[in-house]
Amino acid sequence: xMLVRDLFRLSLHNLLLHKVRSTLTSLGVIFGVGSVIAMLxxxxxxxxxxxxxxxxxxxxxxxxxxKRPPVDGKSESSNNASVMERYGLSxxxxxxxxxxxxxxxxxxxxxxxxxxxxxxxxxxxxxxxxDYELLQDSQVQIEKGRWFSPADFKxxxxxxxxxxxxxxxxxxxxxTNIVGSVIRIEDAVFRIIGIIDNRYGTQYPEIGNxxxxxxxxxxxxxxxxxxxxxxxxxxxxxxTRIEYDLFLIKVADTSYIENTAKRVxxxxxxxxxxxxxxxxxxxxxxxxxxxxxxxxxxxxxxxIAGISLVVGGIGIMNIMLASVYERRKEIGTRRAxxxxxxDILLQFLIETVFLTSLGGVTGIMLGFGIGWAITYxxxxxxxxSAWSIALALVISTLTxxxxxxxxAYKAAQQNPITVLRAE
Amino acid sequence: MGEPGKxxxxxxxxxxxxxxxxxxxxxxxxPVLKGIDATVRRGEFVGFIGxxxxxxxxxxxxxxxxxxxxxxxxxxxDTEVGRLTDVEQATIRNRKIGFIFQSFNLFPHxxxxxxxxxxxxxxxxxxxxxxxxxxELAERVGLGHRLGHRPTQLxxxxxxxxAIARALSNTPAFILADEPTGNLDEKTSxxxxxxxxxxxxxxxxxxxxxxxxxxxASHYDKIIRLRDGRIDEPAREQPPxxxxxxxxx
Numbered sequence: 038x039m040l041v042r043d044l045f046r047l048s049l050h051n052l053l054l055h056k057v058r059s060t061l062t063s064l065g066v067i068f069g070v071g072s073v074i075a076m077l078x079x080x081x082x083x084x085x086x087x088x089x090x091x092x093x094x095x096x097x098x099x100x101x102x103x104k105r106p107p108v109d110g111k112s113e114s115s116n117n118a119s120v121m122e123r124y125g126l127s128x129x130x131x132x133x134x135x136x137x138x139x140x141x142x143x144x145x146x147x148x149x150x151x152x153x154x155x156x157x158x159x160x161x162x163x164x165x166x167x168d169y170e171l172l173q174d175s176q177v178q179i180e181k182g183r184w185f186s187p188a189d190f191k192x193x194x195x196x197x198x199x200x201x202x203x204x205x206x207x208x209x210x211x212x213t214n215i216v217g218s219v220i221r222i223e224d225a226v227f228r229i230i231g232i233i234d235n236r237y238g239t240q241y242p243e244i245g246n247x248x249x250x251x252x253x254x255x256x257x258x259x260x261x262x263x264x265x266x267x268x269x270x271x272x273x274x275x276x277t278r279i280e281y282d283l284f285l286i287k288v289a290d291t292s293y294i295e296n297t298a299k300r301v302x303x304x305x306x307x308x309x310x311x312x313x314x315x316x317x318x319x320x321x322x323x324x325x326x327x328x329x330x331x332x333x334x335x336x337x338x339x340x341i342a343g344i345s346l347v348v349g350g351i352g353i354m355n356i357m358l359a360s361v362y363e364r365r366k367e368i369g370t371r372r373a374x375x376x377x378x379x380d381i382l383l384q385f386l387i388e389t390v391f392l393t394s395l396g397g398v399t400g401i402m403l404g405f406g407i408g409w410a411i412t413y414x415x416x417x418x419x420x421x422s423a424w425s426i427a428l429a430l431v432i433s434t435l436t437x438x439x440x441x442x443x444x445a446y447k448a449a450q451q452n453p454i455t456v457l458r459a460e
Numbered sequence: 461m462g463e464p465g466k467x468x469x470x471x472x473x474x475x476x477x478x479x480x481x482x483x484x485x486x487x488x489x490x491p492v493l494k495g496i497d498a499t500v501r502r503g504e505f506v507g508f509i510g511x512x513x514x515x516x517x518x519x520x521x522x523x524x525x526x527x528x529x530x531x532x533x534x535x536x537x538d539t540e541v542g543r544l545t546d547v548e549q550a551t552i553r554n555r556k557i558g559f560i561f562q563s564f565n566l567f568p569h570x571x572x573x574x575x576x577x578x579x580x581x582x583x584x585x586x587x588x589x590x591x592x593x594x595x596e597l598a599e600r601v602g603l604g605h606r607l608g609h610r611p612t613q614l615x616x617x618x619x620x621x622x623a624i625a626r627a628l629s630n631t632p633a634f635i636l637a638d639e640p641t642g643n644l645d646e647k648t649s650x651x652x653x654x655x656x657x658x659x660x661x662x663x664x665x666x667x668x669x670x671x672x673x674x675x676x677a678s679h680y681d682k683i684i685r686l687r688d689g690r691i692d693e694p695a696r697e698q699p700p701x702x703x704x705x706x707x708x709x
Binding site for chain 2: 040043047050051053054366367370371372373374375376377378380453454457
């Protein structure tokens with residue numbers, strides 16, 4: 038141990054003796070490690086932001102949604118007059134799913150399918166009836182005002198909470214009195230009681246982003262619109278009857294998700310055996326799939342960056358071999374003074390490892406710099422994990438060991454007689 | 461005269477018995493040492509003198525255990541060292557032999573103190589003891605005030621003093637000096653030879669010096685002349701110092 042410490046001091050001396058050469062030598066490792074760190078930070082950042090979106094949907098949830106069944110072209114044209122189209126999730130489904138084991142509660146959502154106009158222009162905003170728990174389940178933030186109160190549900194109050202984009206779309210910029218003002222949709226008037234902000238950009242299937250919604254209590258929606266929607270399609274008048282558009286099923290524990298999802302799917306397959314008018318989405322599954330693909334991505338990126346490390350390592354090996362030749366006299370003198378071959382080997386190996394480790398540390402800093410610049414200019418998030426830094430340190434040290442062993446072996450094998458004579 | 465080293469009563473440091481060395485280059489066999497018999501007693505100051513080509517460098521390498529003879533036996537304090545393993549040889553080099561080179565061979569990036577410590581480092585001696593000993597040795601060669609300097613800041617004579625201190629650091633059985641004044645001017649050479657002399661006379665350090673310079677002959681207790689791979693004449697004991705004329709080196 039004593040010797041190792043002495044050798045460390047010695048190698049530091051040697052590196053400082055050739056500052057420029059040491060720097061140039063470790064450049065390969067510096068850039069290699071830098072790119073590894075930056076790559077990992079970028080892919081980690083991309084992963085996290087995608088994960089955040091999925092997580093916002095709720096990993097403890099199963100999302101079931103109504104889906105317009107694929108239409109059979111023939112039957113459509115034959116009985117076209119005023120067809121009632123009926124599909125989707127029903128009250129019965131709600132009751133049956135709610136009864137299942139491990140289902141804590143179901144938050145239901147209903148799309149009133151009303152045209153929301155700005156002046157005379159149709160917007161893509163949606164009028165949505167929802168349960169009280171939606172705020173909590175979807176993790177949106179109240180930007181201004183308040184969420185519905187239980188009384189609003191009981192009284193079928195004509196109040197609404199609007200998404201951030203709705204505010205932007207329907208009101209002029211700088212209007213500060215939005216909360217408290219009213220909004221008119223077809224024949225109904227709603228008082229705005231709050232504005233919500235969906236920071237994660239959560240998208241629910243078939244409904245979309247809550248920033249584009251005008252939310253009203255589901256009880257109000259039922260009272261006003263029943264389950265029916267009238268709309269004109271070309272010449273024809275159509276009635277669509279959908280009881281629910283979305284169930285957010287909260288499961289007691291994430292470990293039951295897989296099982297419960299299977300059961301829900303099984304139930305729906307049986308209950309809706311004639312048409313496939315529903316869909317199931319399990320955020321936890323999405324999450325795991327995403328993690329898998331991201332891991333592959335990370336490995337690919339990391340390998341590409343790793344190639345530059347190999348190149349850097351070869352560069353170091355080259356320089357160290359030259360250095361062995363250059364320092365034959367030193368090696369010979371050391372051997373004459375009683376150094377074992379293993380002492381010489383260790384000395385050169387430590388020197389190389391020292392060089393690559395220092396390169397690694399510098400490279401990590403460079404990687405941070407690259408990541409910072411990327412975030413600054415492209416707004417791509419970058420995240421540095423402790424393990425990527427540890428990995429970089431281990432890899433740079435390993436590079437030193439791998440590419441330093443051969444030169445060190447060469448140094449140890451130098452014949453002290455011939456090298457002493459070399460002046 | 462008989463076999464050298466037969467007399468057990470005499471304390472021999474080095475006994476060379478019929479040492480031979482033949483270099484083989486391709487098909488060509490070049491005998492460089494053709495049977496050397498020589499002894500060095502404890503406390504002796506022995507000079508191996510020979511011109512270039514006499515086999516003196518080869519003998520130096522063999523004495524220093526940097527090279528192995530192709531024939532004969534080399535006893536270092538009763539151990540036959542010619543056929544030891546690399547590790548054993550390095551250990552003996554470290555403990556028993558104090559090397560001094562013509563061009564000093566100090567490590568330019570280490571301080572004087574660290575240079576003196578090098579053999580002790582390889583001898584796995586704890587740092588505290590190394591420090592203490594380095595200071596003692598530096599003082600003994602008259603450079604106690606230079607411990608923190610780099611060799612590049614020292615004169616040639618001072619460098620060789622440091623090299624001598626380094627050679628002494630593991631209290632070796634003998635000092636093996638290769639042309640130690642070869643890179644020094646006359647005045648400094650004299651000083652260095654004086655230092656060797658003092659070490660030998662006052663502290664009983666055994667010194668083996670290999671040189672081509674016959675002018676140094678007066679310093680030795682015993683002179684072994686090499687010519688063409690053989691000892692030129694039987695080893696000659698010098699008369700006691702008092703009877704000798706001082707010949708300036």
